[in-house]
Amino acid sequence: MQALHRVRAQWHKTRRQRISLVRGRLTEFGLTSAKGTTQLNQRLRQHTEQIPDALRQSLLPILDEITALEAKIKEIDRQLTRLGKQHAVVQRLLTIPGVPSRAR
DSSP states (O other): OHHHHHHHHHHHHHHHHHHHHHHHHHHHTTOOOOSSHHHHHHHHHHOTTTSOHHHHHHHHHHHHHHHHHHHHHHHHHHHHHHHHHHOHHHHHHTTSTTSOOTTO
C-alpha cells in the first residue's frame, strides 16, 4: 500500500508541474485562468488567436497528459480504498480523528 501511495504522490506532483507549465505559458500571453484543469483547457482552446499555433500545438498534448494523470490518480484512489477495506489495521487507523477517510 505504501508503494501505491508513493506512486500516487508522484502522479500528483507531475500533474501540478504540468498545470504550472501550461498556466505559465498562457500567462505570458495575458491569459489567466481559475484553478482547475477545466478552466485551463477552455482558455487554451478558446483563445487560439492570442496563442501562437506552434505553442498551442505543444501545450495540447500536455493537457491530454494532465487528463490521463487525473484518471490514473482516481484509479489508484479506488485501489487504495479497496485495499484499505481489507486491512483491519487501516480500518483501525481511520478511527483516529484527523486521519483522512479516503479508505472508508
